[in-house]
Every structure is written in structure tokens, then in C-alpha cells.
Amino acid sequence: MPRQLPLRRLPREALRRMSPRPADTPGTPRPRLRSTAAVCTTMSALAATSLVTAPSVAEPFSPTPCALQRTDAHHSEGLDTWNAAYPRPARSLDAVMVFLSFPDSRPRTAPAELAADHFPATTRFFRHASYGRFDLRPHPLHEWIPMPRPSTAYDIQRDWGPEHRAAYLRDALAAADRHVDFSRYDLVYFVADPDAPGVDSDATKVVNLDTPLRADGTDIRRVVTVFENHPPDRLVLAHETGHVFDLPDLYHRPGDGDSNGDWDTHVGDWDLMGSQFGLAPDLFAWHKWKLGWLDPRQVACVRGSGPTRLTLEPLGAGPGVVTAGAAGAPAFGLGQGTKLAVVRTGSDSVLAFEARGPVGEDAAACRAGVLVYRVRGDTESGGGPVQVIDAHPGTEACAEDSVYPPLADAPVGVGESFTVPGDGVRVVVEGRTASGAWTVRITPG
Structure with missing residues (x-):
């Protein structure tokens, strides 16, 4: 069927x-x-x-090594200014x-x-x-x-x-x-x-x-x-x-005559600018950084050739939001820690890592884990400036509710590892903390 x-x-x-x-x-x-x-x-x-x-x-904003340069592309994902x-x-x-x-x-x-x-x-x-x-x-x-x-x-x-x-x-x-x-x-x-x-x-x-x-x-x-x-x-x-607020369209618009084409192949359920019907429509951490909602200390720029261990808070957790701890108990105090990890992969591209799950605007998220996506600063709105990378390319999930089931199970889960094709960047999700944060190890390629 x-x-x-x-x-x-x-x-x-x-x-x-x-x-x-x-x-x-x-x-x-x-x-x-x-x-x-x-x-x-x-x-x-x-x-x-x-x-x-x-x-x-231009107004100076986030001059860090992992901040892509804003270009003349319509709604550029660059956020250095x-x-x-x-x-x-x-x-x-x-x-x-x-x-x-x-x-x-x-x-x-x-x-x-x-x-x-x-x-x-x-x-x-x-x-x-x-x-x-x-x-x-x-x-x-x-x-x-x-x-x-x-x-x-x-x-x-x-x-x-x-x-x-x-x-x-x-x-x-x-x-x-x-x-x-x-x-x-x-x-x-x-x-x-x-x-x-x-x-x-x-x-x-x-x-x-x-x-x-x-x-x-x-x-x-x-x-x-x-x-x-x-x-x-x-x-x-x-x-x-x-x-x-200068955010781009993240959906793919099928060509003329392509009535059965997929609109949501780029990011699936994972950002409002891709689909307002998504199960997890919170804005990407990259967008929150661009809009000024993340402090610089909440963004980890991963560099070097060796592994970097860090703890990622759930993207939806913040002041006034209660999330479940690793043992199911309520966890408080989240919201001020690291929300985004970034690996530079080129002059105009990065890989972004963030923890997603059923918290806040993502309450109906299909799967929980560390979401990996690519960001390009010179790609026009509607042209795929953000691409979610599927850590489970052979499966799909939540077919009855997801806007694009092949990406509904894209996050890397606890105990799993994933190497990004073409870049060799490896992420391992080691576990959860008592407060509900995710412990990860990222190794650049």
C-alpha cells in the first residue's frame, strides 16, 4: 500500500x-x-x-569561525552580520x-x-x-x-x-x-x-x-x-x-506539472520555514542564532581533528519549559547551556548538530535524538539553503502524520553513531544526563 x-x-x-x-x-x-x-x-x-x-x-553580529558570511542571496543563511x-x-x-x-x-x-x-x-x-x-x-x-x-x-x-x-x-x-x-x-x-x-x-x-x-x-x-x-x-x-525576519523558505517547490512531487524533501518536519504542518516545527538552532536568541556561549564551534565531547540541551527547553529527565522525572534549569554545535566544512558551508525531541514547540516530534543538517550561506530561499541529513536513510517513521516520513527518523539516537556522507564528520550520541540533555562526541573528518 x-x-x-x-x-x-x-x-x-x-x-x-x-x-x-x-x-x-x-x-x-x-x-x-x-x-x-x-x-x-x-x-x-x-x-x-x-x-x-x-x-x-550590515550590522556586526556573530564574528566566530563557524558563522557563515552573509551573502547577497535572498534570505541568506549567513549570520556574521x-x-x-x-x-x-x-x-x-x-x-x-x-x-x-x-x-x-x-x-x-x-x-x-x-x-x-x-x-x-x-x-x-x-x-x-x-x-x-x-x-x-x-x-x-x-x-x-x-x-x-x-x-x-x-x-x-x-x-x-x-x-x-x-x-x-x-x-x-x-x-x-x-x-x-x-x-x-x-x-x-x-x-x-x-x-x-x-x-x-x-x-x-x-x-x-x-x-x-x-x-x-x-x-x-x-x-x-x-x-x-x-x-x-x-x-x-x-x-x-x-x-x-529574513528567514528563507526551506521547502522544495516541485516544478510545473509535477503534481505528485514532494515539497518537504529538504528538512521534513524539522523547521517551521520548511512546513507549518510539521510535527516538530520549532526553528533550527541556526535560525535562533541568526535571530539573536542564542548567546555565543550556547554555540560550540568544533575544530581540530580530534573528537570533541559536549552536552547539548534539547532545543525546545528554555525558561518556563519543563522537560523530562533521563529517568522520566521533571527536569528544571535547562535553557542556558549549549544548543548548537557547528563544524565548518567549506568556505560557505557548515554541518550543524542540535538535540531535538518532544519538548516545547516540538511536543509532537516523531523521534528524539541529535539532528544533523547542512547550512549554506549563498543558497537562495527556496533553493535548499538547509538540508537535513538522514541518519537512518533506509527507514521512515510516522507515515500517518509526518509531512515527509523518510526524514521523520533522521536524528541520531542514544547509543548510535553516524558518519556524514561526503564529509567524514562522525557523531556519537553517548547518552542522556539526569536533566535530559544529550551527551555527544563529534569528530571532524
């Missing part, structure tokens, strides 16, 4: 039936409404595309949610219900993933903002043409500017009426602007355009918000 297709390849209608709507409602302050005499918005001609970045501005064109989620950031209606449809869902589809779930995800270092504060409007043209006029679709996309953003910003002071917010979510006939639920994405929009004295370089049905896909807004 053929195995079940990964969730990402199912029709989106089927995916929505599997995505429960959050029961909580966001307890966020109402954005300050602006008078109709608000300052006019300057709308310059723009070329909007999801593959254009703003000018690259931070691209200051993107907001850095190392503090509290405020996001405005603007709900857009159209003259060809009467909304059947209240803005508060759509806000509850995404918050507090999105805030909770980032709070856990950042170990409490980042707080995303949503500010949803409480009313619909009417767009000037029918929804069908914008030709909304996944691969949106720049002309129609620019018209949509121009109209949305002009309509919202009478109600919102954009200078107060770090992120902008434009949420379309999900029941409008021209809204394509597969078109949700971040739009990066070659020429920024200008409103209230603020440059708006990127906007999250939300076209999700109600209820939406699981963690979809967390995934899109990751792009706002």
Missing part, C-alpha cells in the same frame, strides 16, 4: 479541516484611529515581488492587522474572529521559540476597511503578477491610512475578506518592495498579505512572519 501523502501535498481544503482554530481571542489594545485629515500617503511607483530585497545594510533592512526580533515588536473588504462581497466573519485565527497562537510560538526573548504584539483593527475595487480586479493568486500586486498594496495602504498611524508599527498584516470571490487562499505571502511604500513618515519595505480561509492553515502567520 502506498504511504499517505505528506500534508503539504494535500489540497488546501483538506489541510484546513486538519487545522483547528485557536479558541483564545487576542487581548490586544485597539489601534488609535486617525482622523480623515491624516497626512497623505506618498505612493511612488513600485516593483513588488517576493524575491526582491531591500538594500543590504545582520541585515538591518529587516526588523530584528530581539525585542518586542508591534504588528497592525488591517482587515480589507471588497465591494463584490459582504464579509461573513468579524475581524475579531479572523484575528483569533492567528493570535495568540503566533505570539505564543515566537515566545516559546525565542525562550522569551521576543514578544510579537498584535494590534488588530475592529472594523473592516473597504477597498475601492472588487476583489476580482486584483487577480490574486499564488504567483501574483507585479502589476496587480502593486495595485492591491497601493489601494490597501491608501484605504487604511485614514485609520492607522503606520509609524507606530513594526509589521503590517493586510488580511483580506476570506469569502470574497477573488481571494485565492493559496496566495498568502510576504511581499518585499524594491521601492518602499511611504506612510506617516515611515518606509514600509514589506507587507504580509493574508488570504487565508477561516479557519486558516496551521501556523501560517508564524511562517510568513519568519520571512519578515
Whole structure:
């Protein structure tokens, strides 16, 4: 019997039936409404595309031997500097949610219900993933903002043409500017009426602007355009918000006509930027390092030719998270130790090692152990900048639930050893500590 297709390849209608709507409602302050005499918005001609970045501005970040150099690749995985064109989620950031209606449809869902589809779930995800270092504060409007043209006029679709996309953003910003002071917010979510006939639920994405929009004295370089049905896909807004923080797409998009192709061959379940439906969607430790959520002392740069012994804390363990110790007893105090080990394998590539298991955002993880993956700093978003390396290439696991079962059992388990093909780097997982950390030995090739 053929195995079940990964969730990402199912029709989106089927995916929505599997995505429960959050029961909580966001307890966020109402954005300050602006008078109709608000300052006019300057709308310059723009070329909007999801593959254009703003000018690259470097800020020194992690100048260690294992930190890949940031390149001009879109959403480069290099992290020796931070691209200051993107907001850095190392503090509290405020996001405005603007709900857009159209003259060809009467909304059947209240803005508060759509806000509850995404918050507090999105805030909770980032709070856990950042170990409490980042707080995303949503500010949803409480009313619909009417767009000037029918929804069908914008030709909304996944691969949106720049002309129609620019018209949509121009109209949305002009309509919202009478109600919102954009200078107060770090992120902008434009949420379309999900029941409008021209809204394509597969078109949700971040739009990066070659020429920024200008409103209230603020440059708006990127906007999250939300076209999700109600209820939406699981963690979809967390995934899109990751792009706002310069994180790449880690999934593989099959070519045209390849309807049965695998989307999740690169990283499987193991990172939100690969699949929001993954069993273990916490962000890779590499991404947490890039975003500033790991201290330099929590990253071990493994060098030399001899073996290095170290202890890796579970990636999901941190302040406020309780994980099970080796004997099943609760373990406290995790969160400040080593989370990531890195071996340099080339001028623009590293191998990363981190401990994954059913903790925090990885509560539904299929297998526990030390996950090994390759990172390349010059590979574009969507081109496979991260590749999980399967320590059990002849087997698969959790076929009923995993987005890509061949990688569901990728981690190296206790008592196992694994040599990375092509690099000769060897990792041995020797055991667990009483607190639940993993003891490993890594030998460069």
C-alpha cells in the first residue's frame, strides 16, 4: 500500500479541516484611529515581488569561525552580520492587522474572529521559540476597511503578477491610512475578506518592495498579505512572519506539472520555514542564532581533528519549559547551556548538530535524538539553503502524520553513531544526563 501523502501535498481544503482554530481571542489594545485629515500617503511607483530585497545594510553580529558570511542571496543563511533592512526580533515588536473588504462581497466573519485565527497562537510560538526573548504584539483593527475595487480586479493568486500586486498594496495602504498611524508599527498584516470571490487562499505571502511604500513618515519595505480561509492553515502567520525576519523558505517547490512531487524533501518536519504542518516545527538552532536568541556561549564551534565531547540541551527547553529527565522525572534549569554545535566544512558551508525531541514547540516530534543538517550561506530561499541529513536513510517513521516520513527518523539516537556522507564528520550520541540533555562526541573528518 502506498504511504499517505505528506500534508503539504494535500489540497488546501483538506489541510484546513486538519487545522483547528485557536479558541483564545487576542487581548490586544485597539489601534488609535486617525482622523480623515491624516497626512497623505506618498505612493511612488513600485516593483513588488517576493524575491526582491531591500538594500543590504550590515550590522556586526556573530564574528566566530563557524558563522557563515552573509551573502547577497535572498534570505541568506549567513549570520556574521545582520541585515538591518529587516526588523530584528530581539525585542518586542508591534504588528497592525488591517482587515480589507471588497465591494463584490459582504464579509461573513468579524475581524475579531479572523484575528483569533492567528493570535495568540503566533505570539505564543515566537515566545516559546525565542525562550522569551521576543514578544510579537498584535494590534488588530475592529472594523473592516473597504477597498475601492472588487476583489476580482486584483487577480490574486499564488504567483501574483507585479502589476496587480502593486495595485492591491497601493489601494490597501491608501484605504487604511485614514485609520492607522503606520509609524507606530513594526509589521503590517493586510488580511483580506476570506469569502470574497477573488481571494485565492493559496496566495498568502510576504511581499518585499524594491521601492518602499511611504506612510506617516515611515518606509514600509514589506507587507504580509493574508488570504487565508477561516479557519486558516496551521501556523501560517508564524511562517510568513519568519520571512519578515529574513528567514528563507526551506521547502522544495516541485516544478510545473509535477503534481505528485514532494515539497518537504529538504528538512521534513524539522523547521517551521520548511512546513507549518510539521510535527516538530520549532526553528533550527541556526535560525535562533541568526535571530539573536542564542548567546555565543550556547554555540560550540568544533575544530581540530580530534573528537570533541559536549552536552547539548534539547532545543525546545528554555525558561518556563519543563522537560523530562533521563529517568522520566521533571527536569528544571535547562535553557542556558549549549544548543548548537557547528563544524565548518567549506568556505560557505557548515554541518550543524542540535538535540531535538518532544519538548516545547516540538511536543509532537516523531523521534528524539541529535539532528544533523547542512547550512549554506549563498543558497537562495527556496533553493535548499538547509538540508537535513538522514541518519537512518533506509527507514521512515510516522507515515500517518509526518509531512515527509523518510526524514521523520533522521536524528541520531542514544547509543548510535553516524558518519556524514561526503564529509567524514562522525557523531556519537553517548547518552542522556539526569536533566535530559544529550551527551555527544563529534569528530571532524
